[in-house]
Amino acid sequence: MVGDGAFEIVQDLLSHRKELGDAIQHGLTILKSEKVSSNNQPKMPTYGTQVTIQTEYERQLDKIKRKEGRRAKRGAENGMNDFGADDFSSLLQASERKQPFDDMIGTGEGESSFQVTSLPQGTTRKHMKGYEEVKIPPTPTAPLGPNEKLIEIRELDDIAQAAFQGYKSLNRVQSRIFQATYNTNENILVCAPTGAGKTNIAMIAVLHEVKQHFREGILHKNEFKIVYVAPMKALAAEVTATFGRRLSPLNLVVKELTGDMQLTRSEIEETQMIVTTPEKWDVITRKSSDMALSMLVKLIIIDEVHLLNDDRGSVIETLVARTLRQVESMQSMIRIVGLSATLPTYKEVAEFLRVNADTGLFYFDSSYRPVPLAQQYIGITERDYAKRNDLFNSICYDKRLWSPLNKVIKHWFLYIPARIQGKPLEP
Numbered sequence: 537m538v539g540d541g542a543f544e545i546v547q548d549l550l551s552h553r554k555e556l557g558d559a560i561q562h563g564l565t566i567l568k569s570e571k572v573s574s575n576n577q578p579k580m581p582t583y584g585t586q587v588t589i590q591t592e593y594e595r596q597l598d599k600i601k602r603k604e605g606r607r608a609k610r611g612a613e614n615g616m617n618d619f620g621a622d623d624f625s626s627l628l629q630a631s632e633r634k635q636p637f638d639d640m641i642g643t644g645e646g647e648s649s650f651q652v653t654s655l656p657q658g659t660t661r662k663h664m665k666g667y668e669e670v671k672i673p674p675t676p677t678a679p680l681g682p683n684e685k686l687i688e689i690r691e692l693d694d695i696a697q698a699a700f701q702g703y704k705s706l707n708r709v710q711s712r713i714f715q716a717t718y719n720t721n722e723n724i725l726v727c728a729p730t731g732a733g734k735t736n737i738a739m740i741a742v743l744h745e746v747k748q749h750f751r752e753g754i755l756h757k758n759e760f761k762i763v764y765v766a767p768m769k770a771l772a773a774e775v776t777a778t779f780g781r782r783l784s785p786l787n788l789v790v791k792e793l794t795g796d797m798q799l800t801r802s803e804i805e806e807t808q809m810i811v812t813t814p815e816k817w818d819v820i821t822r823k824s825s826d827m828a829l830s831m832l833v834k835l836i837i838i839d840e841v842h843l844l845n846d847d848r849g850s851v852i853e854t855l856v857a858r859t860l861r862q863v864e865s866m867q868s869m870i871r872i873v874g875l876s877a878t879l880p881t882y883k884e885v886a887e888f889l890r891v892n893a894d895t896g897l898f899y900f901d902s903s904y905r906p907v908p909l910a911q912q913y914i915g916i917t918e919r920d921y922a923k924r925n926d927l928f929n930s931i932c933y934d935k936r937l938w939s940p941l942n943k944v945i946k947h948w949f950l951y952i953p954a955r956i957q958g959k960p961l962e963p
């Protein structure tokens with residue numbers, strides 16, 4: 537077909553058969569991909585293979601942009617929108633009409649309805665170029681009620697004094713919950729702001745339980761176990777150290793039981809207070825071989841119970857449900873004490889924990905903070921990602937450098953939306 541002269545060409549073709557096959561395959565792939573992209577984009581000339589050179593900075597920006605795009609898409613699909621401007625304005629207007637203690641739920645007891653109807657008085661909102669700033673002044677500290685007084689440690693019995701060495705008095709929140717927590721055995725839920733002294737509330741509940749097993753000057757250590765459920769292993773270790781130290785004058789043994797710290801059977805027997813995590817306690821109470829241990833539990837303290845609303849909520853829910861079932865089926869008394877940050881759904885949580893809303897539910901709002909908290913929120917409205925990032929950096933820088941608070945504040949924490957934004961990006 538190609539004549540005598542083509543022998544050499546045919547020979548060449550045969551000897552490079554593999555390379556030719558690969559090249560044709562490669563060409564076909566490129567043609568196919570061009571066809572697909574030409575359907576979506578205006579046609580651009582292609583010059584062989586294109587290489588994009590990106591700096592690390594651009595790469596990171598692209599990554600964040602893609603992530604934001606996905607998040608926005610998810611939000612739109614789920615019908616989630618930003619907090620409406622109208623909603624915000626009405627809250628702001630309501631704050632202007634308000635008196636300082638208008639919405640204080642400061643009784644710290646029983647049922648009181650909690651609804652966000654306005655922002656605190658003195659809240660301001662300013663629109664700046666590329667961003668807006670909302671400043672919420674600190675909530676004034678609630679004044680002492682006419683019958684309110686702090687309980688002095690020296691007024692307490694010997695058991696309580698032994699664990700409160702070094703303290704002069706209970707603070708306001710602790711004084712308020714003391715009667716129900718130390719002198720009754722009912723379930724308790726305390727919702728209080730950060731730093732309100734919840735550890736000592738747990739201590740009061742522990743001391744109440746210990747007191748039940750002191751007879752004729754002897755502590756019957758084998759009659760009970762106290763379980764403290766901390767949200768994280770690191771916190772469990774901290775709680776173990778604190779309670780271990782403070783309960784040592786009463787000869788009580790406190791041990792950690794988490795994924796990191798296993799206990800032998802004899803160690804468990806010698807321990808009166810077990811500090812664990814929800815997941816670990818769930819595993820233990822699920823096993824019938826450990827029934828003997830759960831039968832001895834008389835008090836279970838659940839720290840950060842607001843995590844019920846979180847990813848790990850189902851584990852906490854399970855172990856509460858299991859405890860309640862044990863109480864019902866064995867007719868045994870296990871007291872539940874829940875400690876939580878301020879949460880709007882506290883009534884539902886109280887109901888779930890079988891807490892009597894009139895006598896065992898305590899809710900303290902931010903006017904009970906030991907150190908008042910001023911808040912500033914910056915919402916960046918700039919749409920362009922790179923400009924927004926620059927603005928974000930310069931606002932943080934200015935706030936840090938020029939804030940009048942620099943005179944009184946030594947340490948700053950900066951909360952940022954994404955971890956990657958916390959790293960210095962290449963200029």
Ligand SMILES: Nc1ncnc2c1ncn2[C@@H]1O[C@H](COP(=O)(O)OP(=O)(O)OP(=O)(O)O)[C@@H](O)[C@H]1O
Nearest residue numbers: 703704705706707710729730731732733734735736
């Ligand atoms: N009665 C008291 N007198 C003096 N200081 C107290 C008293 N009770 C607690 N504190 C101190 O208050 C600080 C905060 O206490 P604690 O850590 O228990 O608060 P918290 O409510 O558990 O806070 P968070 O929600 O951050 O865990 C601690 O330094 C603690 O020593």
